[in-house]
Each structure stands twice: as C-alpha cells, then as structure tokens.
Amino acid sequence: xxxxxxxxxxxxxxxxxxxxxxxxxxxxxxxxQFSLRAQADNFDDRLLGDAIEMxxxxxxxxxxxxxxxxxxxxRQNMLRAASRARDLGANALIVSDLxxxxxxxxxxxxxxxHVSTQANITNATTARIYHDLGAVRFVAARELSLSELExxxxxxxxxxxxxxxxxxxxxMSYSGRCMLSAAMVGRSANRGDCAQPCRxxxxxxERKRPEEQWEIVETPKGNAILSAHDLCMIEHMPxxxxxxxxxxxxxxxxxxxxxxxxxxxxxxxxxxxxxxxxVTDDLIRECRAExxxxxxxxxxxxxxFGHPAxxxxxxxxxQSAEFVARVLEVSGKVALLEMRNRFFVGDHLExxxxxxxxxxxxxxxxxDATGEHVDVVNVPLCRVQVPYxxxxxxGDLIRGPVRNRANT
Ligand code: SF4
Numbered sequence: 001x002x003x004x005x006x007x008x009x010x011x012x013x014x015x016x017x018x019x020x021x022x023x024x025x026x027x028x029x030x031x032x033q034f035s036l037r038a039q040a041d042n043f044d045d046r047l048l049g050d051a052i053e054m055x056x057x058x059x060x061x062x063x064x065x066x067x068x069x070x071x072x073x074x075r076q077n078m079l080r081a082a083s084r085a086r087d088l089g090a091n092a093l094i095v096s097d098l099x100x101x102x103x104x105x106x107x108x109x110x111x112x113x114h115v116s117t118q119a120n121i122t123n124a125t126t127a128r129i130y131h132d133l134g135a136v137r138f139v140a141a142r143e144l145s146l147s148e149l150e151x152x153x154x155x156x157x158x159x160x161x162x163x164x165x166x167x168x169x170x171x172m173s174y175s176g177r178c179m180l181s182a183a184m185v186g187r188s189a190n191r192g193d194c195a196q197p198c199r200x201x202x203x204x205x206e207r208k209r210p211e212e213q214w215e216i217v218e219t220p221k222g223n224a225i226l227s228a229h230d231l232c233m234i235e236h237m238p239x240x241x242x243x244x245x246x247x248x249x250x251x252x253x254x255x256x257x258x259x260x261x262x263x264x265x266x267x268x269x270x271x272x273x274x275x276x277x278x279v280t281d282d283l284i285r286e287c288r289a290e291x292x293x294x295x296x297x298x299x300x301x302x303x304x305f306g307h308p309a310x311x312x313x314x315x316x317x318x319q320s321a322e323f324v325a326r327v328l329e330v331s332g333k334v335a336l337l338e339m340r341n342r343f344f345v346g347d348h349l350e351x352x353x354x355x356x357x358x359x360x361x362x363x364x365x366x367x368d369a370t371g372e373h374v375d376v377v378n379v380p381l382c383r384v385q386v387p388y389x390x391x392x393x394x395g396d397l398i399r400g401p402v403r404n405r406a407n408t
Contacts, residue, residue, distance in 0.1 A: 002246065003275065004240075004241055004245055004246060004247060004248060004271070005025035005026055005246065005247045005248070006023055006024055006025050006026075006247075006248055006250075006264070006267055006268060006271055007024065007025070007026045007027070007028055007063065007163065007247050007248065007249040007250065008022075008023070008024035008026075008027055008028075008250050008260055008263075008264045009027070009028055009029070009168075009250060009251065009252045009253040009255065009260065010027050010028070010029040010051075010253065010260070011029070011030075011041055011042070011253040011254055011255070012041035012042075012043075013041075013043070013047055013050075013051060014257055014326075015253075015255070015256065015257050015260050016029060016043075016051050016054075016055075017054070017395060018257040018260045018261050018264075018395070018397070019260050019264060020054065020055060020058055020060060021261070021354055021395045022260065022261040022262075022264040022265045022268065022352075022354055023264040023265050023267065023268025023269075023354070024060060024264060025060055025061070025247075026055075026060055026061040026062065026063055026091070026247070027051075027055060027060065027061075027062055027063070028062075028063040028064070028065060028094060028249075028253075029042070029043055029048075029051070029062070029063075029064065029065070029253065030042040030043065030064070030065045030192075030253065031043055031044075031045075031048060031064060031065075031066070031081055031084070031085065032044055033077065033078075033081055034065075034066045034067070034068050034070075034074070034077075034078055034081055034192075045084060045088060048064075048085070048088050048090070049088045049089070052088055052089040052090055053089070056089065061091035061092070062089075062090050062091055062092075063090070063091060063092040063093070063094055063114060064085040064090045064092070064093050064094065065093075065094045065116070065253075066078060066081060066082060066085070066093050066094065066095050066100070066104075067094050067095055067096040067097075067116040067118055067192075068096070068097070068190065068191050068192055069096060069097050069118075069190050069191075070097045070099070070100050075099075075100065075103070078097075078100055078104075079100075079103060079104065079107055079108060082104045082107075082108040082111070083107075083108050085111065086108055086110050086111035090111060091111070091112060092111065092112035092113070092114050092136075092137070093111055093112070093113055093114065094114045094115075094116045094139070095113055095114070095115065095116060095135075096115070096116040096118035096119050098119070098133075101113055101115065101130065101133050101134065101135060102133045102134065104134070105133055105134025105135070106134070112136045112137065113134055113135045113136060113137075114135065114136070114137040114138065114139060114163065115127075115130045115135045115137070115138035115139065116139055117139040117140065117141060117142060117165065118177065118190075119138070120141045120143075120174065120177070121138045121139075121140060121141055122140075122141045122143065122144060122148075123152070124152045124155040124156050127152065127156055127159070127160050127162075128156070128159060128160070130160070131159055131160040135160060136160060136161060137160060137161035137162070137163055137246065137247070138160060138161075138162065138163065139163045139164065139165070139249065140152070140162055140163070140164045141174075142165060142170065142231075142302060142303060143174065143303045144164075144303060145303055145304055145305065145306065146236070146239070146240070146243070146304040146305065149162065149164060149243060149245065149304075150243045150244070153243055153244035153245055154244060157244060161246035161247065162244070162245050162246055162247075163245070163246060163247035163248075163249055164240075164245055164247075164248065164249065165231060165249050165250075165251055165302075166231065166233040166234075166237070166240065166248045166249065166250065166267065167230075167231055167232055167233060167234070167250045167251065167263055167267065167291070168230060168231055168250055168251025168252045168255075168263075169228075169230050169231075169251055169252070169297070170228040170229065170230065170231050170251075170302060170308075171189075171198070171228060172198050172226050172227070172228045173198075177189075177190065178190075178194070178198075180197045180198055180226070181193070181194045181195045181196065181197055184197045185197065197226075198224075198226040198227050198228070199224055199226075199227045200224070200226075201222045201223050201224060202216060202223065202225055202226070203215060203216060204216055219316075222316075224316065227297065228297075228308070229297055229298050229299060229300040229302075229308060229309050230296045230297045230298070230299050230300075231251070231299070231300070231301070231302045232288070232291055232296075232299035232300070232301070233301060233302075233304065234266060234267060234270055234284065234287055234288050234291060235284055235288055236301065236304065237267070237270045237271060237274055237279075237284070238274050238279055238284075241271060241274040241275070248267065248271070250263055250264065250267065255294075256323055257323065257326065257397060258294060258321070258322075258323035258352070258397055258399055259294045259295065261352050261397050262290055262291070262293060262294045262321075262352060262399075263290075263291055263294060265290070265352065265354065265356075266287035266288070266290040266291050267287070269283065269287055270283065270284060270287050290357075292318075292320060293319060293320045293321040293399070294319055294321070295317045295318070295319040296317060296318065296319065297316070297317055297318075298318075319402055320401075320402065321350070321399040321400065321401070321402065322341050322399060322400055322401065322402045322403065322404060323340045323341060323397065323399060324339070324340060324341050324343050324349055324398045324399055324400040325337035325338060325339050325340055325341075325343070325377075325384075325397070325398040326338045326340065326395075326396075326397055326398070327351070327392055327393065327394055327395065327396040327397065327398065328383065328394055329394050330388070330392050330393060330394065333387055333388060333389055334385050334386070334387055334388070335385070335386050335387075335388045335392055336368060336383060336384075336385055337383070337384050337385075337386055337398060338381055338382075338383055339377045339378075339379065339380060339381060339382045339383075339384065340380065340381075341380075341400070341403065341404045342376060342377060342378040342403065342404065343362060343365075343376070343377055343398075343400055344362065344375060344376045344377075345362055345363065345364060345365055345374075345375050345376070346362065347361075347362045347400055348360075348361055348362075349361070349362060349398050349399065349400040350398070350399050350400070351388075351390070351392055351396050351397070351398055352396060352397045352398075352399060353391070353392065353393070353396045354396075355391075358390050358391075358392075359390075360388065360390075360398055362386055363386075363387060364386065364387055365377055365384050365385075365386055366384060366385040366386075367382070367383075367384055367385075368383035368384055368385055369383065
C-alpha cells in the first residue's frame with residue numbers, strides 16, 4: 001500500500017505556493033475555463049506552467065480541475081484544455097463528465113484522469129466502469145460512510161485509487177449537484193459559478209400576504225436554514241490513514257493563504273505522526289484547535305459516521321485569527337512583511353511556519369519605502385520592516401487577532 005497523500009487547494013499563485021510550503025503532497029487548481037470555481041483567480045497557461053515546474057521541483061504533483069458538466073459546445077475546448085494541461089506537465093485532470101472522461105482518455109493520452117466527486121460514485125461497480133473508461137482515481141461521493149469507503153477501498157485495491165474530502169465547506173445538495181444558484185440568480189453551480197444562496201438568510205412568507213415577512217430565528221445571529229456545516233475529519237485521521245484511501249483532499253479554492261497554511265499544516269502534522277507511529281491525543285487536540293482559528297462554519301463529520309447535522313445549524317462563520325502579513329524576505333534580524341490586515345507596534349502576533357507556530361512580537365515598524373518609523377500599518381499590501389530574533393523565512397505568514405471582520 002502506498003503512503004496516503006495530502007491534496008490542498010489553490011485559487012491563485014500565492015495560495016499555490018503556500019500549499020506547497022505548508023504540507024501539500026499535491027495541489028489542485030483550475031485553468032481559466034471549465035473549473036468549478038469560476039470566481040477564483042485561476043491560472044493562465046504561463047502561470048500554470050510556472051506553478052507546475054515549482055511543484056515538480058519539490059517532487060509534488062499538480063491536479064487540474066476540468067469538472068464542469070460539458071454542453072455540446074464545450075467538448076472541443078475541453079479537449080484542448082486537457083491537452084494544454086498535459087503539455088504543461090500537469091499530473092492529473094479532475095473530470096466529472098462521463099463522456100469527457102472517455103474522450104480525454106482516448107484523445108489526450110499521457111495524463112492521469114481522476115473522477116470528480118461531482119460524478120457521485122457510491123459503489124465499486126461504478127468505480128470499475130470509470131476505470132475501464134480510463135480513470136485511475138475517483139473522488140468518492142461525499143454521502144459515503146467511512147465503513148463504506150473502507151469496504152470499497154478493499155474491493156478496488158489494484159483497480160482504481162480512492163480519494164476523499166476530509167475538510168472544508170459542504171453543500172446541502174447531493175455531492176454538490178445543486179440548482180439553487182441557477183434557479184435563484186441564474187448562476188449555475190454545475191458550471192462553477194455558484195452564488196451560494198444556501199448560505200443566505202431566509203424569512204417566512206404566507207402566500208396571501210406576500211408583503212409580510214416573518215423572521216425565522218435560529219440563533220441570535222439570524223438563520224441559514226439551508227446551510228450545511230463544514231467538514232472536519234482531523235480527529236479521525238488515525239483510522240482514515242489505515243483505510244487504504246490514496247489521497248485526502250481539503251476543499252477551498254476560494255480560501256486565502258492563511259486558511260490553506262493553517263489547515264494544511266494541521267493535517268500534515270497529524271498525517272506524519274500517524275505514519276511515524278507518534279500520533280497522540282494531545283497532538284490531535286492541538287491540530288484540531290488550529291483548524292478552529294481560520295474562518296469556518298460549525299464543523300461536523302459529514303456522512304462519515306451516518307447522517308450529518310441538519311442544514312441550518314451553521315448560520316455564519318467564525319474565526320479566532322486573521323491574516324496579518326506575508327513574509328517576503330528575512331535579512332539578518334529584520335523581516336520584510338507585506339501587510340494584509342492592520343497591525344500595531346506592541347501587538348503580540350504569531351508566525352505560522354512549516355515547522356510550527358511561533359510568537360511574533362511587534363516591537364518596531366519601519367516603512368520599507370522611506371525607512372520612517374510608524375505605530376500602525378493600515379494600507380493593504382504596504383511593505384514594512386519588523387525586527388525579529390527568531391527563525392523565519394520568505395513564504396511564512398503572520399496572523400493576529402480578528403480586528404477587521406466580525407464573526408458572523
Ligand atoms: S448553493 Fe450552496 S448547496 Fe448549492 S452548490 Fe452552491 S454552495 Fe453548494
């Protein structure tokens with residue numbers, strides 16, 4: 001059995017680099033077309049080629065999402081996109097559409113095909129058929145329990161690899177097949193353009209009095225009666241690591257660098273400890289607490305142990321840390337930072353590095369452009385120098401208290 005790998009998301013080149021730095025064995029991202037995240041920055045060919053080269057230099061792989069359901073007019077362009085991804089060196093394509101899987105396997109040899117979770121594979125017979133069409137891996141439907149996944153993985157050993165989501169946002173519809181956004185605002189989730197109306201707040205209206213609305217109160221914050229919880233399986237990684245599942249996937253191509261770094265590092269540490277036989281309850285508790293720091297809805301374990309919590313109990317998001325700055329360079333005992341959210345002299349911030357979390361006290365701030373000392377940095381992307389005596393490197397991130405965004 002090969003070692004299970006960790007697959008992290010990237011919506012742009014910054015999160016791509018962060019994913020590589022903070023634990024990914026593989027990164028998935030979209031090209032400019034045909035990826036189910038039309039609102040992400042995504043990657044043009046030049047950027048994608050650079051990103052792939054960077055990943056391969058670190059012996060990591062890149063998976064490209066081509067997972068819309070194709071219309072007739074999409075087919076030739078999708079095949080061209082598949083060829084471009086292969087020619088740029090991508091390792092795998094994540095595809096949902098049955099016909100396109102068969103056509104890509106036939107017309108674009110030389111790149112692996114992974115079946116997207118959107119294809120809703122829920123049994124080993126279906127997985128074998130996708131394998132016969134040319135797929136080497138499938139992302140299991142989110143509705144499967146852990147026991148079902150373990151059984152399928154055993155049955156499919158030496159046939160096709162299994163990948164499963166372990167963390168991130170979930171849809172209240174079946175494996176993400178959802179018409180809400182298309183019906184309500186004309187933006188199709190199945191074309192990568194979901195407006196997330198399941199996260200909106202709704203009121204009750206009686207047909208004969210359409211002008212009157214009654215509040216539906218779930219929590220003091222309001223309601224989100226269609227909103228699913230976020231998935232978090234970190235406490236169950238010891239069992240998952242023994243399941244034969246080839247790859248564990250984190251959702252979130254719209255997430256920022258701090259999210260990818262925090263979640264990536266937490267799962268990396270637990271997965272490595274499971275491999276080395278050093279995993280402890282304390283480590284899992286510590287890493288679980290890290291996942292609480294990034295913006296998320298209430299967590300649950302999805303369908304892994306039966307039915308998840310009812311939608312509607314996940315009104316709003318919460319987080320206890322905010323992305324403050326990116327480390328651009330370290331020279332001697334001075335860190336050059338690029339600001340994301342404001343911070344002050346006297347702040348006790350934290351540096352998130354691949355080796356772990358370190359205190360980052362702010363004793364002085366100097367504007368990089370002029371050398372002027374300032375008490376606060378409040379211009380996004382402003383570059384500043386901050387003295388630091390610990391170990392830090394370019395690509396590390398600085399986080400601090402939530403000041404700029406209320407938990408909702
Ligand atoms: S509206 Fe909500 S449930 Fe539907 S696809 Fe979008 S995020 Fe998923």
